[in-house]
Amino acid sequence: MSNVPAATDGAATAPADPAAEPERYDPLAIEPPIAERWARERTYSLPEELRRNAPAEADAPYYALTMFPYPSGDLHMGHAEIFTIHDALVRHLRMTGHRVLNPIGWDAFGLPAENAARNRGADPKAWTYANIEEQRSTIQRLGYSFDWDTVLYTCDPAYYAWTQWLFLELFGAGLAYRREALVNWDPVDQTVLANEQVVDGRGERSGAIVERVPRTQWFFRITDYADELLDGLDAIDWPDRVKNAQRAWIGRSEGAEITFPTADGQDEVLVYTTRPDTIFGATYFVFAPEHPIVTRRMAGDADYDAFLAEVSRRSDVERQAGKTGYRLPFEVTNPFTGEDIPAFAADYVLMEYGTGAIMAVPIADQRDFDFARQHDLEIRPIIRPTAEDGQLLDELDPATMTEAYLGDGVMVNSGDYDGLAWPEAKARIIADVETKGWGTAKVNYRLRDWLVSRQRSWGPPIPIIHCASCGEVPVPLEDLPVELPDDLDFQVQGSPLDQHPTWKYDVACPSCGDEDATRDVDTLDTFVDSSWYFLRFLSPTDTEQAWPVEAAGGWLPVEQYTGGVEHAVLHLLYSRFVVKAMRDRGHVAADEPFQALLNQGQVIMDGASMSKSKGNLVVPGEVYETYGADALRATMLFASAPEDDIDWADVSPTGIHKWLSRIWRLTLEQIARETDGGPAIDADAAATLDRAVAGAIVGASEDYEARKYNTAIAKLMTLTNAVLDATRQGQGGPSVRSALDHLLTLLAPVAPFLTEELWSRLGNEGSVHDQPWPQADTALLVDDEVELIVQVNGKLRGRITVSAGADQAAAEAAARADDAVARHLDGDVVKVVHVPDKLLNFVVKG
RNA sequence: GCCGAGGUGGCCCAACUGGCAGAGGCGGUGCCCUUAAAAGGCAUGCAGGUGUGGGUUCGAAUCCCACCCUCGGCACCA
Numbered sequence: 001m002s003n004v005p006a007a008t009d010g011a012a013t014a015p016a017d018p019a020a021e022p023e024r025y026d027p028l029a030i031e032p033p034i035a036e037r038w039a040r041e042r043t044y045s046l047p048e049e050l051r052r053n054a055p056a057e058a059d060a061p062y063y064a065l066t067m068f069p070y071p072s073g074d075l076h077m078g079h080a081e082i083f084t085i086h087d088a089l090v091r092h093l094r095m096t097g098h099r100v101l102n103p104i105g106w107d108a109f110g111l112p113a114e115n116a117a118r119n120r121g122a123d124p125k126a127w128t129y130a131n132i133e134e135q136r137s138t139i140q141r142l143g144y145s146f147d148w149d150t151v152l153y154t155c156d157p158a159y160y161a162w163t164q165w166l167f168l169e170l171f172g173a174g175l176a177y178r179r180e181a182l183v184n185w186d187p188v189d190q191t192v193l194a195n196e197q198v199v200d201g202r203g204e205r206s207g208a209i210v211e212r213v214p215r216t217q218w219f220f221r222i223t224d225y226a227d228e229l230l231d232g233l234d235a236i237d238w239p240d241r242v243k244n245a246q247r248a249w250i251g252r253s254e255g256a257e258i259t260f261p262t263a264d265g266q267d268e269v270l271v272y273t274t275r276p277d278t279i280f281g282a283t284y285f286v287f288a289p290e291h292p293i294v295t296r297r298m299a300g301d302a303d304y305d306a307f308l309a310e311v312s313r314r315s316d317v318e319r320q321a322g323k324t325g326y327r328l329p330f331e332v333t334n335p336f337t338g339e340d341i342p343a344f345a346a347d348y349v350l351m352e353y354g355t356g357a358i359m360a361v362p363i364a365d366q367r368d369f370d371f372a373r374q375h376d377l378e379i380r381p382i383i384r385p386t387a388e389d390g391q392l393l394d395e396l397d398p399a400t401m402t403e404a405y406l407g408d409g410v411m412v413n414s415g416d417y418d419g420l421a422w423p424e425a426k427a428r429i430i431a432d433v434e435t436k437g438w439g440t441a442k443v444n445y446r447l448r449d450w451l452v453s454r455q456r457s458w459g460p461p462i463p464i465i466h467c468a469s470c471g472e473v474p475v476p477l478e479d480l481p482v483e484l485p486d487d488l489d490f491q492v493q494g495s496p497l498d499q500h501p502t503w504k505y506d507v508a509c510p511s512c513g514d515e516d517a518t519r520d521v522d523t524l525d526t527f528v529d530s531s532w533y534f535l536r537f538l539s540p541t542d543t544e545q546a547w548p549v550e551a552a553g554g555w556l557p558v559e560q561y562t563g564g565v566e567h568a569v570l571h572l573l574y575s576r577f578v579v580k581a582m583r584d585r586g587h588v589a590a591d592e593p594f595q596a597l598l599n600q601g602q603v604i605m606d607g608a609s610m611s612k613s614k615g616n617l618v619v620p621g622e623v624y625e626t627y628g629a630d631a632l633r634a635t636m637l638f639a640s641a642p643e644d645d646i647d648w649a650d651v652s653p654t655g656i657h658k659w660l661s662r663i664w665r666l667t668l669e670q671i672a673r674e675t676d677g678g679p680a681i682d683a684d685a686a687a688t689l690d691r692a693v694a695g696a697i698v699g700a701s702e703d704y705e706a707r708k709y710n711t712a713i714a715k716l717m718t719l720t721n722a723v724l725d726a727t728r729q730g731q732g733g734p735s736v737r738s739a740l741d742h743l744l745t746l747l748a749p750v751a752p753f754l755t756e757e758l759w760s761r762l763g764n765e766g767s768v769h770d771q772p773w774p775q776a777d778t779a780l781l782v783d784d785e786v787e788l789i790v791q792v793n794g795k796l797r798g799r800i801t802v803s804a805g806a807d808q809a810a811a812e813a814a815a816r817a818d819d820a821v822a823r824h825l826d827g828d829v830v831k832v833v834h835v836p837d838k839l840l841n842f843v844v845k846g
Numbered sequence: 847g848c849c850g851a852g853g854u855g856g857c858c859c860a861a862c863u864g865g866c867a868g869a870g871g872c873g874g875u876g877c878c879c880u881u882a883a884a885a886g887g888c889a890u891g892c893a894g895g896u897g898u899g900g901g902u903u904c905g906a907a908u909c910c911c912a913c914c915c916u917c918g919g920c921a922c923c924a
Contacts, residue, residue: 024885200921241850241919248849248920255924273924286924323922353923360924366847367922446923568919607917638871640859643851645917650858652872659871661886699869702862711860714870721870728888789866794905796866833904839865843904 025664027628031753035140044145046101052539054554059099063555064090065534067563068105071131072112075138077603077610078564080620084633085600085642086562087144091749092704095773101555102145103537105152106132110526111189111205114458117490124458128155138620142629143752152540154529159536160460161481162546163529168463168474175221175581178472182352183217183451184210190494191455192217194525195448196570212312218453218462218522222577226250226445229576237596245568251446256430257355258439260285263331263340267293272354272444275364276433277425280414281382282359285332285343288351294328311347323348323371335438336415346371354444362404363396369404383409383422450574452525457488457497459523467509467517476510482519497521530571531578534558534593553589561594598707601645618648627653630660630751637709637750659717660754666723667740667758673732680733685726689735690780692722693742697776700746713750719743745771790815791841792824808834815840
């Protein structure tokens with residue numbers, strides 16, 4: 001980088017008149033010109049050849065990524081926090097010798113733009129880009145050192161052409177398919193949703209209670225990767241809570257599928273159970289209400305139709321409140337007992353999980369227990385509880401039980417299996433089931449396929465053409481992107497794209513040429529856009545390929561990903577799936593997209609989340625327009641460790657501003673002394689200060705490595721105080737200058753503007769951000785003498801000074817010579833504990 | 847209900863593999879500067895033993911057990 005002149009004209013205008021007011025720290029004056037220069041000169045861009053090719057080891061390549069923002073408006077405090085953490089990380093990495101790939105873009109498709117169009121008549125594209133422009137300007141004003149050469153927008157046809165390509169790749173691999181299923185319908189947003197987007201029975205965005213409706217929709221076959229998605233978690237460095245959330249979401253369970261014949265011999269029903277050992281306790285049988293055997297057998301039954309209608313109207317919340325059941329007019333035979341047991345249709349059994357039918361064991365399953373109590377069904381004890389040591393406990397008495405028994409025990413009333421502990425019984429029964437041909441061992445997952453189609457219009461059109469004779473035909477690659485029309489009417493009820501007068505008809509079947517073929521009118525979920533954007537950053541303008549495969553091999557996985565925990569099972573799971581699927585198609589070498597993940601905490605206010613309606617909203621603008629970007633950044637980082645929440649009511653930008661002002665003043669005073677030749681601090685003070693510098697380098701470096709920016713800043717404050725102490729009488733000299741140079745270098749990732757300005761005012765070469773990370777002179781930190789604390793029976797009784805590395809004998813002698821200690825050594829000394837250079841503890845008896 | 851994180855001075859927040867509890871900040875108080883206020887400067891721990899009860903240990907904020915509270919996440923998945 002070229003030699004940087006003083007970032008403002010401040011240096012040139014610094015007053016030589018000693019009587020004049022000293023120049024005050026004015027971040028609002030010094031920051032904007034530097035920010036503009038970084039933007040103009042693309043200071044933090046990586047050379048294109050480096051990014052488009054596999055990087056060399058010697059470059060110490062590092063892909064640091066922060067979740068790209070959704071442009072719903074200007075940046076909020078959460079954005080400022082995560083970008084600040086990420087930027088401190090990136091700037092520190094650069095100073096420690098890494099070539100950092102640090103891109104930014106916008107997750108620019110999505111419903112808010114469409115809602116703005118519907119409610120205010122805005123053009124979704126114009127609305128989106130206006131918000132992006134506002135965010136970009138704030139991001140640059142705050143000094144975040146992104147690479148502006150690789151900006152991407154997911155709503156740009158140059159981007160979504162490749163989102164559509166990705167869809168077709170998956171379609172070609174059989175990983176994208178269309179089928180009818182019971183799906184989540186959001187009546188407010190007027191679209192279907194993925195399971196991951198439904199929280200507590202409500203749409204994640206709209207908050208509306210979702211309805212379960214049968215619809216033909218597009219899915220990605222993420223369940224093909226369920227096992228790998230689960231096992232892969234062990235190899236990545238993510239917070240446990242995110243891994244656990246994904247494990248729970250994938251929900252692997254081991255059990256068996258067993259066939260139960262109907263008593264009339266007409267049908268065979270497959271059930272899935274994780275507790276085949278409890279089969280002797282199966283006293284009734286339950287089908288999902290929509291189970292095909294039931295709907296076939298009950299066809300034309302008005303009473304049952306009424307039940308079905310009732311059940312499908314119930315929300316999840318209602319379903320959990322009580323279990324609705326319908327006694328079916330046939331029975332099912334338990335293959336192990338030969339008994340015929342009553343059959344029900346009930347909404348607590350889900351068609352979408354397992355086989356849609358269960359054997360009900362009320363003694364050992366809480367839901368079956370509840371249902372049995374409600375419908376007065378037999379609860380048969382087939383397990384006798386045992387204590388931890390295997391000791392038999394009292395037998396269960398169904399008459400008095402209030403809940404199912406889930407603990408350890410041995411089988412009873414279970415034929416040949418009596419007396420076995422249940423894990424053994426489970427293994428034996430599965431083996432016997434297989435031998436007899438009644439079923440097989442089976443692994444099941446809670447994870448469902450990813451529903452990706454949306455009935456919305458501000459998203460990438462699904463690149464499929466429907467033809468009466470050829471079926472679902474992919475749009476030929478040369479015809480990508482399938483572009484959105486720019487004259488959509490957002491006032492219509494339902495999907496604007498579907499109701500566009502010409503768009504879907506203006507196409508012929510690519511296969512047979514049939515003019516009656518139509519385009520698929522659904523768009524892809526925004527989570528599809530964001531499931532691969534980290535790959536596109538390598539070559540965002542490439543028209544030949546989605547990403548350079550070679551380069552992707554070198555840069556992926558992203559070494560450090562930072563972002564919010566709200567994506568634990570959405571974006572973060574989808575991206576993992578996409579990378580694995582693309583890997584299997586030969587497009588990327590990595591197994592995982594993100595090697596390490598850092599989830600920042602929330603920015604809250606007085607213990608509550610901020611919102612306009614609560615009137616406790618703080619926005620970045622009001623902070624940086626008062627105290628500057630550096631103060632905003634330092635406040636965020638100092639407030640807490642990155643993963644902890646920040647309560648804005650507890651933090652003080654004024655305190656940080658005061659500290660930065662102090663650094664400003666100390667540096668300007670030093671510059672004045674160097675100009676005027678003022679006195680130097682004495683040798684003792686210089687030695688003390690040099691030690692403080694070495695200590696700060698060691699401490700701050702460790703903290704930066706561990707990303708504990710709050711304690712790193714605390715150590716820099718300590719160093720500032722040391723400079724203050726040393727210069728109290730107005731002296732300066734080389735040690736003070738060195739301390740300030742080091743302070744600025746160590747502070748650069750946190751406060752990039754102040755440090756850049758002062759670095760150049762001190763007359764240093766280049767940018768402070770291009771300096772190598774300082775190395776401490778650790779010899780300064782080695783003491784000849786150390787203070788040893790002396791305890792008697794663990795209580796502090798004295799302090800003695802001994803030479804460093806003194807052995808126990810020497811330390812003990814010195815300690816006994818100390819009056820304060822000797823006073824407590826009346827009894828018998830039974831033991832002496834010596835921790836070299838730290839502590840001596842006498843254990844005294846009596 | 848299950849899983850996870852966490853309870854340390856008035857407040858936020860530190861304390862490496864157990865080893866002097868307090869780094870750093872906020873707030874408070876006093877003084878200086880000022881016509882005054884704000885801003886700034888200087889000084890000062892202001893008093894508490896780490897949520898509760900046990901245990902291990904020479905020694906526990908740190909490890910173990912039980913419990914209480916707070917905050918997140920997941921909850922009919924057979």
